[in-house]
Amino acid sequence: SQTIHQWPATLVQPVGSPLSLECTVEGTSNPNLYWYRQAAGRGLQLLFYSVGIGQISSEVPQNLSASRPQDRQFILSSKKLLLSDSGFYLCAWSVSLAGGETQYFGPGTRLLVL
């Protein structure tokens, strides 16, 4: 069966510090991978998606970047965190099927920037 892991679960970082959040998927090959942010009162927003190694698409301009160094690894990074980067970050994976696809979400990382 497929599983998706995210770490860390919780992170408190000072403004201006770097960030690295990791997401890995097990039990599937060549998944589509996604990073979402859920901020209080703003719903769930798609940040990045990837259809393959080294292929990253950005949905919104921001202070963050994403990389996919391996097939089942997706990393969210920042060189200098802003207060507005605080939120709940969710990684998801899906497999493209002819009849449609379902996205499966990880447990999330709660980031607080102080």
Added chain:
Amino acid sequence: KQEVTQIPAALSVPEGENLVLNCSFTDSAIYNLQWFRQDPGKGLTSLLLIQSSQREQTSGRLNASLDKSSGRSTLYIAASQPGDSATYLCAVSQSTSYGKLTFGQGTILTVHP
């Protein structure tokens, strides 16, 4: 730009009631629509996926309907239980942006004993 709206924002019901959650979207050119459940501080769990060519999907006490032309979906929960308490999110996948989901703000459901 696709926009998804969920009504009501919050709902509190006694155990045993049947209830309906509503979702509307502005662009009817969707590939599919999904309903998710999110428990506090947790990730999302997919409940039902309706393809654009379908009218409804059922899973246990849950039934989701889709009226693509009018841009509406409903999630019907029968015989609600305290364990159903969670935030329910509706999301659509655009035909032109395969796999990318646009989410509503969610409905916070509380079922009290």
